[in-house]
Amino acid sequence: MKAIVYRGPYDVAVEDRPEPTIEGPLDAIVRITTTNICGSDLHMYEGRTSVEKGKILGHENMGVVEAVGDGLTRIKVGDRVSVPFNIACGTCRNCTAGWTSFCLRTNPTEGMDGAAYGYANMGPYDGGQAELLRVPFADVNLLQLPPGSELENDFTLLSDIFPTGYHGAELAGVAPGDSVAVFGAGPVGLLAAYSSLLEGAARVFVADKEKDRLALAAGIGAEPVDLAAGDPVDQITEATGGRGVDRGIEAVGYQAHDPTGEEHPEMVLDSLVALVRSTGGIGVVGVYMPEDPGAANALAKEGRYAFQYGTFFTKGQTMGTGQCPVARYNRHLRDLIVSGRARPSFIVSHELSLDEAPDAYKRFDKREDGYTKVLLHPGA
Ligand SMILES: NC(=O)c1ccc[n+]([C@@H]2O[C@H](COP(=O)([O-])OP(=O)(O)OC[C@H]3O[C@@H](n4cnc5c(N)ncnc54)[C@H](O)[C@@H]3O)[C@@H](O)[C@H]2O)c1
Ligand SMILES: [Zn+2]
Ligand SMILES: [Zn+2]
Numbered sequence: 225m226k227a228i229v230y231r232g233p234y235d236v237a238v239e240d241r242p243e244p245t246i247e248g249p250l251d252a253i254v255r256i257t258t259t260n261i262c263g264s265d266l267h268m269y270e271g272r273t274s275v276e277k278g279k280i281l282g283h284e285n286m287g288v289v290e291a292v293g294d295g296l297t298r299i300k301v302g303d304r305v306s307v308p309f310n311i312a313c314g315t316c317r318n319c320t321a322g323w324t325s326f327c328l329r330t331n332p333t334e335g336m337d338g339a340a341y342g343y344a345n346m347g348p349y350d351g352g353q354a355e356l357l358r359v360p361f362a363d364v365n366l367l368q369l370p371p372g373s374e375l376e377n378d379f380t381l382l383s384d385i386f387p388t389g390y391h392g393a394e395l396a397g398v399a400p401g402d403s404v405a406v407f408g409a410g411p412v413g414l415l416a417a418y419s420s421l422l423e424g425a426a427r428v429f430v431a432d433k434e435k436d437r438l439a440l441a442a443g444i445g446a447e448p449v450d451l452a453a454g455d456p457v458d459q460i461t462e463a464t465g466g467r468g469v470d471r472g473i474e475a476v477g478y479q480a481h482d483p484t485g486e487e488h489p490e491m492v493l494d495s496l497v498a499l500v501r502s503t504g505g506i507g508v509v510g511v512y513m514p515e516d517p518g519a520a521n522a523l524a525k526e527g528r529y530a531f532q533y534g535t536f537f538t539k540g541q542t543m544g545t546g547q548c549p550v551a552r553y554n555r556h557l558r559d560l561i562v563s564g565r566a567r568p569s570f571i572v573s574h575e576l577s578l579d580e581a582p583d584a585y586k587r588f589d590k591r592e593d594g595y596t597k598v599l600l601h602p603g604a
Contacts, residue, residue, distance in 0.1 A: 226602065227280045227354035228581045233271030236585050238578055241280065244350070244358035249295030252362035254307060257373070258380040259352045260284035261581070261598040263410050263477075264343070264511060266589050272479070272518045273344035281342040282353030283309035284383040286369070286376075290356065298363040305366040306382040306558070307359055308550035311339040311349060314364030325547035330360065338547055353581060355602045367554050370562060377569035378561045380599060381415070386557050386568045388509050388548040389415030389475070393423055395507030395544030396471040400424030403469040405460055405499050406446070407492045409437035411571050411597045412509060413475030417446045418568060420473070422560070429469065431456040431495075433483045436593050440571060452483045457498045470504050472496035477510030478524065487520040493531035502539040509548065574598045 227241045244253055259282045268275045285307040289299055299305070311331075312324035318337065319327050330339035331347040342351015350358070359365055369379050389412050398404055404420045406413050409432035417428045421444065430441035431449040438448035447463065449456045461468055480492045489512075496506050514527040523530055536543070560566035573596040576584055581600055588595045 225355035226578050227350075228282065228578060230268060230275055230279045230281055231277055234269065236269065236281065236582050238582065241354065243356050246291055246293045247358065248360070249293040250361050250363065251293045252289050252296065252299055252359045252366065253291040254285065254287040254305060254352070254357045254359055255290045256285055256287040256352050256355060256357055256602045258286050258376055259354075259600050259602065260380055260384070261353075261584060261588055261600065262384060263412060265585070267479070267511065268344055269585055269589055272516060273513070275344035279342060280350040280354050282351030283341045283343050284380065284385070285341065285352030285357055286380050286383060287357070289366070292362065296363050299366050299368075303366070304369045304371050306369055306379055306554060307341070307352065307357065308365055308367065308387075308554060309340045309384045310365075310547070310550050311341065311347065311360055312364055312551065313361055319364075322552050323549050324551045325549040353578065353600060365551070367551070367558060369558065375561055377572045377575075377599065378567055379558065381568045381571075382550075382554045382558055382561075384548070384550065385411045386415050386419075387550045387553040388412050389417075390419040390553050390557060391548035392416040392473040392475060392507040392509040393419040393471075395505070395509070396473050397505035397542070398423045398425055398471050401426045402471050403427040403464060404471045404473065405429045405431065405469045405496065406473045406475055407431050407456070407495060408475035408510060409434060409441050409448070410475065413473070414440055414444070414571050414596075415568055416473045416475050416509065417441055418444050420471070421445060422566065425471075429460050429463070431460070434591055437596060440596065444570065457495050460499055468499045468501050470501055472500040472504070472506045474506065474508040474510045478512045478516060478519070478529070480510075489519065489521075489524045490529045490531040493529065497532045497536045497539070497541065500539070500541055502541070504539075504541055506541055506543045508543060508545040571597045572599055576600055577604045578602050
């Protein structure tokens, strides 16, 4: 089968790989209809992770079940499914508490709880930017979708970034009437803003420097804040009559940079601590790493991020962090799509074949104008 393979920094290619097979009774094989490129894939693409060469990338997958192991009782051949990026056993202490993103059994990597497809440090699993994908513990992990092909571009966002954006709002504690500041207008930030509005926020600010992405934020009723026009803390403070906001969402991660492109990994955390009112909540879904040899400063190389912890403490703020437990939210979000109350596909900018993926990685990595969210259709 065709698959997108990581060969080294700034080098991904289409390769011919053996088709995956059922390896255990709880496995399923999914024929991929849509698989997305994620901002998280760019951390690997840029050589800023320890991902091994030869890994098939892709953790945002959906498709149709093609084969099932003997032990499955729920999932059947022919089911149209969304595949959460988390690989969960469904039975360990964290999984049974709803924290499938920190499964204790599926990731053999020392010191890491939680597994994923096609991702650095997240276990030996290949990704789904390919024609077929093996899904372990398929009864636990797969979300069934209405059959057919309608709403494909909405449903494909259920494997990661719609739940992840929603998780950002949950970690921040967004409630009806709240004001919210979202940093990052990438797919995750845009869907965090969208989720905050779904949850009843009164005002949502979205800060970034990419004008095309800020325009998408404005399109859903959020208030764009252009980093190029000055310090976002000053802009949002002024827009709120000096009060700041109730909630903050970090949707940028450890490669946060100023408008010139220079990295300052702590700058977004500092801005959120400054902007969120005392006792308010901050949800961090942008990724930070325990070590980052490519970091801009010595501390960040060791995973130490020198943000304004003193003010964070003094204001009595709370902060929630980490990978999203997709299964906690994906059923609800699917049903909002089915009922027509949510249409997250407003972020989709490109639909391409696998052969076009290497070029798309290059352009998406440059945040070329108009490259917001790239979907790949392996069958196309
Ligand atoms: N926690 C999770 O489960 C989870 C899941 C998916 C993605 N992520 C992470 O979420 C983050 C965003 O993902 P994405 O797909 O939207 O990525 P993306 O790279 O497309 O978007 C990031 C955006 O942040 C902007 N940005 C950079 N510095 C900024 C700053 N100082 N202030 C404001 N904006 C700034 C960039 O211009 C870009 O538009 C990444 O770190 C990704 O790894 C986390
Ligand atoms: Zn993703
Ligand atoms: Zn588990």
